Amino acid sequence: MRPMNGLIRCVIVLILFGSAAGAQAQGPLQVQNRFPLHLIFLTPRPTDARLPAKGAFLTTIAVDYSSVYVNERQDGWSALVDMELGVVDVSMVYGLTRKFSIGLQVPLVSMNSGFLDGFLENYHDAFGFSNYGREERPDNRFAYEMRKNGRTWIQGDTDGFSWADATLSGQMHLFEINGSGSWIGSLVGSIKLPIGDEKRGYGSGRVDAGLFAPTQWEGRRWAFYLMPGYIWHADPETRGANVSAKESFSLFGGASYIAGPRWRWYAQLNYSSTPIEETGISLLDDGAVELTLGFRRILSERVSVEVAFCEDLFTQTAPDFNLHLALVWSHRVGN
Numbered sequence: 001m002r003p004m005n006g007l008i009r010c011v012i013v014l015i016l017f018g019s020a021a022g023a024q025a026q027g028p029l030q031v032q033n034r035f036p037l038h039l040i041f042l043t044p045r046p047t048d049a050r051l052p053a054k055g056a057f058l059t060t061i062a063v064d065y066s067s068v069y070v071n072e073r074q075d076g077w078s079a080l081v082d083m084e085l086g087v088v089d090v091s092m093v094y095g096l097t098r099k100f101s102i103g104l105q106v107p108l109v110s111m112n113s114g115f116l117d118g119f120l121e122n123y124h125d126a127f128g129f130s131n132y133g134r135e136e137r138p139d140n141r142f143a144y145e146m147r148k149n150g151r152t153w154i155q156g157d158t159d160g161f162s163w164a165d166a167t168l169s170g171q172m173h174l175f176e177i178n179g180s181g182s183w184i185g186s187l188v189g190s191i192k193l194p195i196g197d198e199k200r201g202y203g204s205g206r207v208d209a210g211l212f213a214p215t216q217w218e219g220r221r222w223a224f225y226l227m228p229g230y231i232w233h234a235d236p237e238t239r240g241a242n243v244s245a246k247e248s249f250s251l252f253g254g255a256s257y258i259a260g261p262r263w264r265w266y267a268q269l270n271y272s273s274t275p276i277e278e279t280g281i282s283l284l285d286d287g288a289v290e291l292t293l294g295f296r297r298i299l300s301e302r303v304s305v306e307v308a309f310c311e312d313l314f315t316q317t318a319p320d321f322n323l324h325l326a327l328v329w330s331h332r333v334g335n
Contacts, residue, residue, distance in 0.1 A: 041275040042192040042208035044250035049184040049214040052095040062089040062326035066319035075280030082143040084114025099173040113142035151241035154201040164196040165203040181219035188212040198237040205237030227252040244277040268292040288317035
């Protein structure tokens with residue numbers, strides 16, 4: 001549990017660090033796909049096209065909890081993923097200049113056996129949804145094994161919280177057009193830093209890089225978001241399997257209804273293609289489409305909270321569900 005103790009100290013320092021208000025976040029809910037296999041690669045994160053002011057920090061502490069089940073074999077590949085996943089995500093963005101910012105995102109992850117299998121089976125039965133084959137295994141039994149041609153890629157465990165790969169980003173302002181609404185565009189470059197344990201599924205052991213182009217239009221009552229992206233993935237380190245990665249692309253879109261000075265309601269769709277070679281297992285090869293519904297509540301000039309519920313659509317390369325909670329605050333150093 002040492003990583004969690006370090007995280008708590010970091011949060012306290014960040015809170016004490018801020019002394020003056022900065023601009024509140026106005027962009028989309030920054031909810032990522034928490035499918036465990038995608039955790040080890042650079043994945044798209046919905047991003048506010050508006051940069052923080054020069055000298056201002058925008059800090060987010062987010063907690064995600066999700067359930068994942070995959071049990072498939074095809075063409076020499078086998079994938080057994082049966083877990084509930086908790087992620088505590090710490091990110092900070094700093095405005096270096098009026099038109100350029102840098103950011104760091106560090107996730108702390110717990111893979112665990114969970115407690116929701118019985119509830120999810122009853123829920124799926126009640127509404128006639130698929131249970132993805134969970135009934136084939138004992139309830140709340142952990143498994144995370146990825147193999148190719150009999151050789152192991154990932155062998156996960158439930159040993160508390162562990163750091164996953166971090167992401168370092170730079171964002172550059174491109175344009176702002178004001179008319180009946182405000183249309184803003186920027187460019188984000190991201191690099192994934194290999195700090196997670198690749199043998200246990202918390203990282204790839206390699207560096208990934210990506211480019212993303214967040215844009216948004218905001219009027220008096222509505223805001224719309226769009227962010228295409230392209231990612232270069234390096235072949236991951238494994239326990240013996242020969243696994244190849246490939247370039248992937250992503251497309252994020254969303255809308256928010258501005259229900260007054262303190263409330264925003266969101267609907268978002270996030271798509272990304274698979275980062276790994278073809279496996280013959282369709283739910284791994286088809287990429288991921290995830291729907292997010294949620295809201296942002298502005299508590300004060302510099303503090304807001306986010307709540308969202310995410311559901312996989314069409315494919316299973318996203319958690320069966322993901323619950324997202326986040327605290328966002330802005331602050332400056334000194335006066």
